[in-house]
Amino acid sequence: MVSVQDLHKKFGKNKVLTGLDLEIGEGGIFAVLGPNGSGKTTLIKSILGMVIPDKGTISIHGKSIKKDSNYRKQIDYLPQIANFPSNLKVKELITMIKDLRGNSTNEASLIELFKLEPFIDKKLGQLSGGTKQKVNILLTFMFDSPLVILDEPTTGLDPIALIRLKDLIKAEKAKGKTVLITSHIMSFVEEISDEIVFLLEGKIYFKGTIPALKTQTNQPDLEHAIASILTTNHV
């Protein structure tokens, strides 16, 4: 599905990615983890084409992403901070994104699911952070693309919405889609993901299932496994 080879990227003097290789197959939920500044967001943004790599290639379905912006039709992306043009109404934003991407399949059911009807005619500037995140999720899931990238999807969500989100992600997986997630909430990651991609100092430190990680680090749960990686590498 996604294939990354020898990816380099530095911002000024700060080398963020130093020769990263990654293969992500069809279907399944992948959690991209790593300490702050390890290059998670840079990796995701590189895949999305928002960051231009200094070196290396990224291909999706075997096609390099360099030239053509149309490959993004195959990606649904949930950005970390949802900040929309404050003068637009929710309805208008939905129409606009639909207009930009093509027809959506299931916006109505998503609106229903996250109880967004009361806000549909409100301006985005007037919404609370949680509601904005719901709109954000709505915008991501209303299209039916084979690759879904979620950057900190749980931010600001209430428990009910969180459960709905998990169901949604699982449903996507069931459809055979590939889901990439970054998150700081380890319980969320542990519950939902099939595989972990652990980034450290610009490279893949670990890639595999959660049980495999636990065995490798000899720790009972994910949180401790991660912590042990960090202490062994930094102290």
Added chain:
Amino acid sequence: MFKILKYSFFDLMRSRWSYVYFAFYLLLGIVLLFLNNDLSKAVITLMNVIIILVPLIGTIFGVMYYYNSKEFTELLLAQPLKRSSIFLGQYLGVAISLSMSLILGLGIPFVFYGLFMSNAIWDFSLLLITGVFLTLIFTALAFNIALSNENKIKGFGYAILMWLFLAVIYDGLFLMSLLFFEDYPLDKLSLIGTVLNPVDLSRTLILLKLDISALLGYTGAVFKQFFGTNFGLIVSFTMLIVWVALPVLRIAKKSKKKDF
């Protein structure tokens, strides 16, 4: 691109600032025309406003819009859209909505004043055309500065500095160099100096209408050819178009390489 343009435009058209800008010009037009009752004087005052204020507003709005819509831009970047069309769309959205405020704000009072029956219509149209050009140029320059500066405060500072330089400081340096080299033929130097600054260029363009008699008083053959014929008008407009095109091209180029 046109979709982005459309949304940016409607977004801005609904923003408070567009109304403030529009209301300002409306008020200015009304005060100049109906309290002053002197069309020639109004046109001169308007020239000053257009030469100084329009670039300032274009600069501020350009920078402000860019930084304020950063997250929205990131949302767009994840969509299957070309980068250049995202930024050019946003740029045009800002520039066009500002131009609309200018044209409508000044146009409405002038139309009520009976502009279409007055000889000043050409002077006035020229003013508006130059105003639109300056909006296009300075918004583009502002976008360039914002694209090159992640830091909002820095970007804002540079943008204001750029405006200050082109609107005031440049002319000071220009004047000093003319006085310094006064023993040499200065025809070409002064025309080149004018062409290199869009504010001076627009001012000269308007002067060709307002103060033609003074401009024709000067000796040099190059001057005479420039001011005395349509040549000056054509060169000025061409240069204004170049002044729009260059920063716009840089927006397209820069946006392709930028990381978000």
Added chain:
Amino acid sequence: MPLKKHHILSAILIIVLSNTLFSQNIRVCKTCDIKTLQGGINAAQEHDTIIIEKGTYKEIDVLVNKPLTIIGKDYPVIDGEMKGEIITITADSVTVDGLFIKNVGTSYTSDYAAIRLKRVENFVIKNLVLEKLFFGIYVEKSNNGKVFHNKIIGDAEEEYNSGNGIQLWYSNNIEIEHNFVQRVRDGIYLEFSDNCIIKNNVSSHNVRYGLHFMFSNDDIYQDNLFEKNGAGVAVMFSKKIKMYNNIFRENWGTASYGLLLKEINDAEIMYNTFEENTIGINTEGSNRIKYIHNNFINNGWAIKVLGACYTNTFTGNNFLYNSFDMAYNSKVNDNEFDGNYWSEYTGYDLDKNGFGDVPYRPVKLFSYIVNRTPETIILLRSLFIDIIDFSEKVSPVFTPDNLLDNNPKIKRITW
């Protein structure tokens, strides 16, 4: 005795009648006995009237040496075929009316004219149309005449090979009215000619001046229009010229003025309009001139004062939207500005007496800079220039500090 007296009276009567009542009409035409204008003149008695029928008469050096009235019917053409002077008048009381004279010869040694008046009195030159001329109507040492309703259309392009439309030389008490002169060197030129009246003429597109005075005193010109000339009117080395109600318009160019004053004294300039000239009035070495109730509109410079100009007064004029109201090339000022309206004036009138409470300073620093380095004109109306002008206004360094209008009008002055 009464009988003899009667005889003398009847003798006088006969003489008078033979001169007037019995004066003949002589017809000139292609099919008449007399086929040329010169032939008609030769055949005529004094005070006869020669009527020239429509047609083309190719003649030069026509000499009018007796008092005659020459009338053209339907504008007969007198064609000089570029060979030389066409009509020369050497007798008093000649009237020429209604001819179309063209193709005057051009020469660098003689000033060939369409019509020349030489040492004569009481002449009338009217309703002529002159085309392709060198000099048009040349009045030489002749007095008490009238030149009116003539149309003079030249094709001059350079000063050195063109002549003047109407030229007076040592001629006094001449009335020049309702003429239309264009594309010659000077539209109307007066040299050593006093007490003349120049009225209601239109002089335009002339290579040099619309109207030109040299060493001529006590003349009046009024209600004329001077448009698109090298310079509108030049008054030089002359005294007591009165200039009323004229319009000076669109005299554009490097050395172009609406009105050029050079070494003239005691003139009156009133009710004139100077519009869109490079320089409205350029005055040099001129003293005791009154400028009252003139309009200066959209000129490059309304008034440019060069050299020593003393005791001139500028009162009740309107200065409207000129690029510069005044230019001075010295720091000294002996001229008075009072009660003018300046469109650039930004002061206020708190006591509502119609005069601004702060004086107006008509000379700007920038005008001084442009005088020094003309190319800087390109910075006209720039914000930077406004700033330095303002600082000069607050504390004058380069411009005369007593050059002030202490009573600037708040509203445009009407009269």
